[in-house]
Amino acid sequence: MDDFIDPSRSNPLQGWTCSSNEAVSFALVMPDDIVSGTIDESITFSPKYTYPFFGQEELIFGYKGLSIELYFTSGSLYPYFNVSYEDKITLEIAGSLCKAQELLPPLLEKWPQSSSGQLWTNDMSYFRKRVEEDAKTFRPMGTKIFEYEKDDAVYEIYHCTFDTPRFKEYHRRLQFFLLFYIEAASYIQEDDKRWDIYLLFEKVNEGGRLFYNIVGYTTCYRFVYFERCAIDRESESRGESPNTAARTRIRISQFLILPPYQENGHGKMLYTTLFSLWQSDADIADIVVEDENDGFATLRDRCDLRYLMAKNAFAGVKFPMTLHDIAEFGKPHKIGRMQAERLLELGLLKSLAPSDKASYRKQVIRRLYQYNETELSGLEPAEMKKKLNDAYSAKLEEYREVLNTI
Known part of the structure; x- marks a missing residue:
């Protein structure tokens, strides 16, 4: 021993x-x-x-x-x-x-x-x-834009900016949670007037007692970009600058439903409420997302796909499509090209006819190659083909998981 x-x-x-x-x-x-x-x-x-x-x-x-x-x-x-x-x-x-x-x-x-x-x-x-x-005194700040009922409870969505009374101090507390639940999250600048923040609260009424619980929130950045318009040949030949139109883009920056309220449809309600709000705003040209994680990407895919299916947007649409075609598909729905491309792959897979399988596969493989060109370019042809085939199979499995929830 x-x-x-x-x-x-x-x-x-x-x-x-x-x-x-x-x-x-x-x-x-x-x-x-x-x-x-x-x-x-x-x-x-x-x-x-x-x-x-x-x-x-x-x-x-x-x-x-x-x-x-x-x-x-x-x-x-x-x-x-x-x-x-x-x-x-x-x-x-x-x-x-x-x-x-x-x-x-x-x-x-x-x-x-x-x-x-x-x-x-x-x-x-x-x-x-x-x-x-x-419980006695706290009330949400901002302007209520929507409410819904779920499981015998009422939920309310409020719009705030950093000029909203009481909001700035509240946001300083709320954003603390981002660091624990969103990878690489950072605080936003309070002096930038282009931020819109939407808060989701649970409204509780128990025995005559009314109080509010925070459920989640999202920060959205509104900025202007210039879109090139059609140019007549005569003005172009004179060397004149192309005509441009100022457009407003909404970029979702941070999106968080707090853990006690997750997996209960509140993320879907918050996202679809805002998507509908922006769809009806003539000043907004498109809606994009900044560095979305996998969880939010799936939520967004499901919500956007349901919206497009309700609009019958995939009727008569087939691959192959050019990047211009894809951008034009998304434009009426204020969906950017990259998200439109993904939604087309999802939507067309749902009712893919046997005669369209080859063109569908070719389109998806082409996109996978374009997005991974740097990594793939140094490989031997056989190895590149295998990696693309594996990536295509994985993508189909991912899409089918999304479609099974629609």
């Missing part, structure tokens, strides 16, 4: 590292969620990312039994931030004390600060008072 080496004794730092994703917990708190001074664990949820605060490895050093509680009043998002742990490292190695990692400072660095007072608490009794006050 003398030769046995206890691993825990050979590595004194073992056991002092934990996952920051597992240590952090969130909650959107209503009055009935606090019992005997503690939060009902059934309402808590976990972050998707914590690297903006604790590093790319998403690990925290120096604690055992660590819990980082980030709880918020469900309407105004006033926070309770608290750290607890079973043990904290006090180990000295080679004359140097091993220090536990800082916890609250990285979080507070991203949280809004105020010269008039601290915008958070770690006092549960005070937080409970804020929760009760919040």
Whole structure:
């Protein structure tokens, strides 16, 4: 037994590292969620990312039994931030004390600060008072543009800008969630007047008590671009500049439904409400999305495809199509060329006739090659063909998963 080496004794730092994703917990708190001074664990949820605060490895050093509680009043998002742990490292190695990692400072660095007072608490009794006050007094800001009912509850969508009273401070709290749930998310500039922000709230009426819970939101950027118009040959021959028309484009930048409300159709309702709103706005030429993740891309595909199918937009449309043809297909629906191309592939696959399969495959393969030309150009022909065939098969499987939900 003398030769046995206890691993825990050979590595004194073992056991002092934990996952920051597992240590952090969130909650959107209503009055009935606090019992005997503690939060009902059934309402808590976990972050998707914590690297903006604790590093790319998403690990925290120096604690055992660590819990980082980030709880918020469900309407105004006033926070309770608290750290607890079973043990904290006090180990000295080679004359140097091993220090536990800082916890609250990285979080507070991203949280809004105020010269008039601290915008958070770690006092549960005070937080409970804020929760009760919040339920009585908090009301959404901005202009209500739509409401809908789902599962015996009412949901309302509000439009805000940074000039909307009370909104700027509220947005500073709300955007904190982006860092935990959208990869590579960043804060937007408050001094830019071209931002439109849409907030989704749950309106709760319990026994005569009326209060609002935040469900999600999206930020949208409105900018002007110039579209080239038809030019008569005579003016072109004189060397005159081409005629252009100013057009407005809406770009969806950030889109977040908070975890307690996900997988319940609220993302679809928010997106389709805004899509319909912009469709009816004659000043808006097209709608695009900035760096969409897979989840939002799927949501967008489903919503756009349902819209086009309801319009019977695919009737008489077949591949092959040029890029100009694809752009023209999307233009009446204010859908940009890249999204129109994807929707055409989805829509035509749904009712693909055997006689059209070859042209369909050729069109999709061509797009896959164009989008991956740099990677594919250095391959041998046989290997390139295999990769394109594999990519085509994977794309069909992806499309069929979307179509199965339509």
